[in-house]
Amino acid sequence: MTDTAIKPTPVESAIAPEISETPKAPAAETAPVVEAAPVVAEPVPAPVATPVAGAEPVSKAEGVTDAPAGAEKDKTPAAPELAPIAQLWKVAQENGHPEVWGVTLADPETHVPTQIVLQKYLNANDGDIAKAKDQLTKTLEWRAKTKPLELIKKAFTKAKFEGLGFVTVYAGEGEASTEPESKEVFTWNIYGGVKSIEETFGNLEEFIEWRVALMEIALQELSLSTATKPITAEYDPYKMFQVHDYKSISFLRQSPAVKSASGETIKVFAQNYPELLKEKFFVNVPAIMGFVYSFMKLFVAAKTIKKFHPMSNGGALALEFADSKVTGLGEKLPAEYGGKGGDLKALGKEPVLE
């Protein structure tokens, strides 16, 4: 990272008791990807091992498991177990909620977008199928209840949320292809722009709905529903960058409203949006507020924290993207983040405001 990265102040033990009211987020969003371990499932019909049409076949490690060792010794041959992805598909079918992240779920053997969604639940849980099933079930239940796609159309109060959240997409010159590597999706949270903590964070449910709407807009831009490349435990280009900008925050204490809004958002996102974060930058963090970083980290899974980059100078953000496959990504960012591109108000999408 750049030399603008600030060092968190070691105050965790001093503030640790404060967090007991908020449960620690599950290790979901950024669990390191490992090969999915073969899992013995209840006997069910064998999957049709057709490769995904028009795509690289899903490798055995993350998609297909052999019959359990010793099965052939049984007198009655055991029905072959389902591959982990097929088991997750069964969970989704049994649950009945038809979509996740804008993808209408279908048989992952032939439907790449569904393979991507289900594989992310496996990756988020280090290939642990029981945990992946549990997390997927909870997501399906949450989506059925929350109806996140409808929140994209819902109008939020301008006075509370205007200018606080944007989604931008940057594609390379002449790279407007369907390749996931040819574009980068960013969500921006300009929490430094909050005018009144009570207004923005006071109604927790409304804040979470607005935050979810922003995430769902970003997911639409990621366009998993048109994806053509299956992912594996090691390869997953369907992720986004997130930026929190704390420029000119006018309050130096974390109010209870901010604490519960951030705690609840972290929990909801870790549970329902796993494996969608590439890297997260916290910019314009006043040095005096380094302690907040230490505090926030207490809520977040260790694997997710590895993707966090606090920076005191927002103008240096563009330098962070020199390695991007999108040519000149840094230059495309708004000028206030060190690029030469249009500002967020001009280029970004916001949740609907009224």
Ligand code: HEM
């Ligand atoms: C006092 C003003 C602040 C407000 C209103 C605020 C607001 C929030 C909110 C609402 C979240 C929930 C997650 C999200 O929206 O993506 C969050 C997360 C977070 N904030 Fe802040 N924050 C403030 C200050 C800071 C400061 C100064 C830092 C230091 C870097 C910081 C670091 C973090 C971290 C590390 C997370 C966890 C992010 C995640 O799990 O993705 N916050 N903040």
